[in-house]
Amino acid sequence: MTTIRLLKNLINILFWGMIVFSVLSFILFIMLLFFPESLPRIFQPFGMFFNGNFPWQLWIVQFSNILGFLLFIVSIYYLKKCINPLEEQRFYSDEVIVNLKKTGRLFIIITIVTTLLRIIGLFVFNDLTNNMMVGSKLGTWAMLSSIASAIGYVNFFLLIIGLFLLVFSTVFNNGKLLKEENDLTI
Structure with missing residues (x-):
């Protein structure tokens, strides 16, 4: 406890x-x-x-960070709602299952949306720099490296945690069904 x-x-x-x-x-x-x-x-x-003088296209990355942060706050709110039933040892309640599922889905959405917006921002930024400096084009390896950094380890970690929470909610749901079945047989 x-x-x-x-x-x-x-x-x-x-x-x-x-x-x-x-x-x-x-x-x-x-x-x-x-x-x-x-x-x-x-x-x-x-x-x-x-x-x-600041091009609006560079706001894409900032927008993705703000959106990811706000969605993260919402997901932590749903995770916060799971704690009271767990503290009261109501592990198989619908409240825990639904909120874990919502949190997991939000973590996955954060990962996908912020990664896509950062990759779009990367290509827009590359086009802006190509327009400013003639002949400066990112090479293939530099572009792949930039895409990998846009995905980032934090997003990768959020994806893993989101999938884990979805699995955890499924396990709790299966446990709830087994508990209900066990209560009926007694």
């Missing part, structure tokens, strides 16, 4: 920490957009994102 309490505390810290970070980031974004001169010097270079 101490493991479940530790897990609950860590998930709560992660969830609320991400919420606070999101709110602070949104406030910083608004300030950069409307009041860039009022920010401390350390944040003022980020104002270049909002001037007319």
